[in-house]
Amino acid sequence: MPITSQIRTKKTWLGVAAASALALSLAACSGGSSTAPAADEPAPAGNGKPEISELIVGITPVADQASVYIAVAEGFFEEEGLTVTPQPAQGGAALVPAMIAGDIQASFATYPSFLLAQAGGIDINIVAEGVRGNEESNGVWVKADSGIDSINDLEGKKVAVNTLKNTGELTIKVLMDEAGVDVSKVQFQELPFPDMVPTLQSGGVDAIWVVEPFQTAAEASGAKKLFANFSGPTDGVPLSGLGMTAEFVKANPNTVAAFIRAMEKANALLAENPDAAREIVPTYSSTTPELAAKLKLPKWVAGAASAKNLEVWNDIMVDQGAISAPVDMDKMVYVPGK
Known part of the structure; x- marks a missing residue:
């Protein structure tokens, strides 16, 4: 069944293409301790003192990931006995391998990065939700005088995304x-978000996929929005979340539970008052x-990550050939004590 029918019934170390291969080669050094329970044993409930109090969380400096900085600024991590340091990168395609290597303890990434690692043989736990995709907060932009007026006009053109075989490319x-576009005639090119608008204006690419704050920068440059890639069959699809290696989660259940509680407080705050993101984004980006x-x-939601809500990424990624078979989403989404 095509993905559109299925859906309706319901930032720079490595590229995504290498992520699964790297995950396999780094399995022995993923970020946990030697005291982790056996693979088939659930993690304890995680109600005690954090086993590890200092965490590095990989992020991409975009508006979607304001919740980590909100949790730092509001003292939510501190209240849980944690010291969290955000570390920027180009995207989840770089952050997930770094997490697997143990360089960082958590990564804020779009969900395909986590599914690619899982499909490549590394157990990843999704511990908190980030944002949901909507029509307003991201999209594909072109020069106003490009002569490109619809998605069909992208045949034979170069489209820039921040990481290949990930959220931007897949949803597009x-x-x-x-729309009946021959995707084989579209050239997707990897480009860091800060380089998107200048490259579009210089003619290096024909179209760019950007999220905030880079979308507003594109508008300010005189570019026009061609379409929102979280629209129609992809409207409201969960866009991003926070993940850890399953090994780290099993070895540090108290730390992880504390981290989850802090992130859920931040998400609840942003769900009620999304404008708080406007104040925090300039502190970690050039905005x-x-x-x-x-x-x-984007849209923040209160509460825990849901395997049911994330199942749509199995549909998209299998349908688009990014993974050969669905991953076990119930296994990936971690709920303390479950």
């Missing part, structure tokens, strides 16, 4: 399939307060 392909005031924000 879903919409291209629906000015004036630009932040114009951002079109």
Whole structure:
């Protein structure tokens, strides 16, 4: 069944293509301790003192990931006995391998990065949700005078995404399939978010996929939005979340439970008052307060990550050939004490 029918019934170390292979080669050095329970044993409930109090969390400096900085600024981590240091990168395709290597303890990434690692043989636990995709907060942009007026006009063109075979490319392909575009005639090119607008303006690519704050920068440059890639069959799809290696989770259940509690407080705050993101984004990106005031924000939701909600990524990634078979989402999503 095509992905559109299935859905309707319901930032720079490595590229994504190498992530699964790297995951396999780094399995022996993933970020846990030698005292982790056996693979088939559940982690304890995690109600005690954190086993590890200092964590490095990999992030991409975009508006979607404001919750980590909110949790730091509001003292939510500190209340749980944790010291969390965000570490920026180009995207989840770089962060997940770094997490597997033990360089960082958690990564904030779009879900395909986690599924690619899982499909490659490394057990990943999704511990907290990030944001949901919507029509306002990201999309594909072109130069106003490009002559590109619809998704069909992208045949034969170069489209830049921050990481290949990940959220931008996959969701664009879903919409291209629906529109009857010959995807084989579209060239996807990897480009860091900060380079997107300048490369579009110089003619290096024909279209760019950007999220905030880079989308507002694209608009300010005179570019036009061609379409929102979280629209139609992909509207409301969970966009990003926080993951850890299953080995780290099993070895440090108290730390992980404390981390989850802090992140859920931050998500609840942003779900109720998303404008809080406008104040925090300039503190971790090059966004000015004036630009932040114009951002079109994603959707934050309160509560825990849900395997049921994330199952759509199995549909998308299998349908688009990113993974050969679905992964066990119930196994991936971690709930303390479950």
